[in-house]
Amino acid sequence: MESEKPTETKGLLQSRDLYEYILETNVYPREPEPLKELRALTASQPGAIMGTAPDAGQMIGLLLKIIGAKKTIEVGVFTGYSLLLTALTIPDDGKIVAIDPDREAYEIGLPVMKKAKVEHKIDFIESKALPVLDKMLENPDNEGSFDFAFVDADKINYINYHERIMKLLKVNGIMVYDNTLWLGSVARPESSVPNFLREGRMSTIQFNKSLAADPRIEISTVPLGDGLTICRRLY
Numbered sequence: 001m002e003s004e005k006p007t008e009t010k011g012l013l014q015s016r017d018l019y020e021y022i023l024e025t026n027v028y029p030r031e032p033e034p035l036k037e038l039r040a041l042t043a044s045q046p047g048a049i050m051g052t053a054p055d056a057g058q059m060i061g062l063l064l065k066i067i068g069a070k071k072t073i074e075v076g077v078f079t080g081y082s083l084l085l086t087a088l089t090i091p092d093d094g095k096i097v098a099i100d101p102d103r104e105a106y107e108i109g110l111p112v113m114k115k116a117k118v119e120h121k122i123d124f125i126e127s128k129a130l131p132v133l134d135k136m137l138e139n140p141d142n143e144g145s146f147d148f149a150f151v152d153a154d155k156i157n158y159i160n161y162h163e164r165i166m167k168l169l170k171v172n173g174i175m176v177y178d179n180t181l182w183l184g185s186v187a188r189p190e191s192s193v194p195n196f197l198r199e200g201r202m203s204t205i206q207f208n209k210s211l212a213a214d215p216r217i218e219i220s221t222v223p224l225g226d227g228l229t230i231c232r233r234l235y
């Protein structure tokens with residue numbers, strides 16, 4: 001029935017109750033304490049909805065563990081939920097290049113990262129991501145050197161991030177793109193989508209098409225959080 005379709009909220013499942021069930025049963029009981037603390041701290045901030053959903057975070061943590069990631073890139077940090085999750089998951093000598101022009105938001109989460117003793121793994125770069133990724137690619141040592149990348153930033157640039165990250169990742173490296181279902185709007189006619197979602201919807205639809213047509217990667221889109229597309233670099 002039309003009235004049962006999800007609206008623009010996080011969680012793409014058929015009901016809020018089912019989403020809450022997954023969170024309460026599988027996600028919150030296993031969420032590390034520092035992540036709970038950061039989530040609580042972020043809840044009162046403007047833009048709190050932007051924080052990576054904890055169910056999506058759990059999948060990212062699992063992927064990092066499966067591939068034994070040590071060297072990662074994060075585009076879009078906000079207060080640092082996904083960054084802290086990555087820092088807690090990779091080994092003590094692992095490194096994360098984390099890029100975001102908003103240092104103020106990063107500094108909200110920083111005390112939690114310090115308390116969790118993972119700050120030494122984080123290289124936070126206060127900048128828009130494209131020039132940083134381009135600069136990284138000027139150094140041939142960076143090419144094919146990263147195990148993992150997580151992109152959760154300005155949707156309009158996902159295509160541009162993808163081209164750069166493909167070069168920075170190792171063959172078999174994993175990249176994960178957040179919001180690839182853009183609050184469910186990708187499957188709805190534009191006329192039924194609120195204005196504030198329309199630009200992101202168009203960018204996301206184009207991005208999803210380009211990933212599906214990219215022979216260099218294997219992909220899977222999972223309806224966790226706001227939609228995650230997981231890609232493996234094949235060559």
Ligand SMILES: C[S@@+](CC[C@H](N)C(=O)[O-])C[C@H]1O[C@@H](n2cnc3c(N)ncnc32)[C@H](O)[C@@H]1O
Pocket residue numbers: 050051052075076077078079080081082083099100101102105127128129130152153154157
């Ligand atoms: C959805 S939030 C990231 C959420 C974060 N992953 C978390 O777990 O809380 C998006 C972030 O992208 C950042 N951003 C926007 N434009 C950007 C750009 N051009 N380069 C890098 N980050 C950008 C914003 O400042 C914002 O902090």
Ligand SMILES: O=c1cc(-c2ccc(O)cc2)oc2c(O)c(O)ccc12
Pocket residue numbers: 049050051052053152153154155178179226
């Ligand atoms: O409502 C949002 C908005 C964003 C967003 C907007 C503009 C940018 O330059 C970056 C991000 O991101 C979100 C997001 O990642 C999410 O999971 C939910 C909501 C939003």
